[in-house]
Amino acid sequence: MISKLLLQNLPSTADLPCSDDTPVDNEDQNLLPNLLLLSLIYLWSARMDWYFGVDMAVYHTTGVSPKVPVVPDGFLSLGVERKKGGKSRRSYATWEENEVVPIFVLEMVSHRPGGEYDEKLQLYAELGVLYYLIYNPEFWQRDRHQPFELYKLENGVYQLQIGEPYWMPEVGLGIGRYRGMVGGLSQEILTWFDAAGDRELSPEERERQRTEQERQAKEQERLAKEQERQAKEQERLAKEQAQQRVERLEEMLRSQGIDPDRLLDAVDSGD
Structure with missing residues (x-):
């Protein structure tokens, strides 16, 4: 728990950068997390107790400084407001969210390795992120890993999970890959699944199904x-x-x- 004295000395998200200003080096790093977000907006439209951030700075007190954030490609937190005080967040600071850390984090490996398999893995473990997904569709052979690796925090250590799509009971969603049409183009995307292993349809697909x-x-x-x-x-x-x-x-x-x-x-x- 953060002491009241320490909490008083922590900066506000209004004064902190919303990201680390590091540009992504491929469009999917923005596209795929946003597709997950858009799907959640539809699936959980009646729920107000969750937040999904895309390329947003997450500030915490487990690192070298509370002013040094980690910036996942995407993250999901449960038990927090959809809109912080009715307004959009500029960044996510755990001390302003009742110490709620993301339950799910997505990192997409790009042309330049970003420590997804070591530094960030250790950081997210220390932060207490329950599920950590590393998506590496292009460079998995280079990195000697699999394209889709989901880790679960068990006794403070990440354990690679088997099976895809993988059901996350604490989240109430499964995560996996699917080849679909995006903007008229066929490509592999990340998407949510239900407990039976069936893919959650997009709003457009549900409308076509209804029609x-x-x-x-x-x-x-x-x-x-x-x-x-x-x-x-x-x-x-x-x-x-x-x-x-x-x-x-x-x-x-x-x-x-x-x-x-x-x-x-x-x-x-x-x-």
């Missing part, structure tokens, strides 16, 4: 009406055919000199 379900429902309704019409038509034809048989029978009887009406009257009277 398709409505179309199918209307088609089923049309088919049901058509079947009802056909059944009524068959019933009409059956009655018509039965009437025609009766008329032919009457004509045959009359041709034999028998009055059908008198015959029916005799049958009715039991004679």
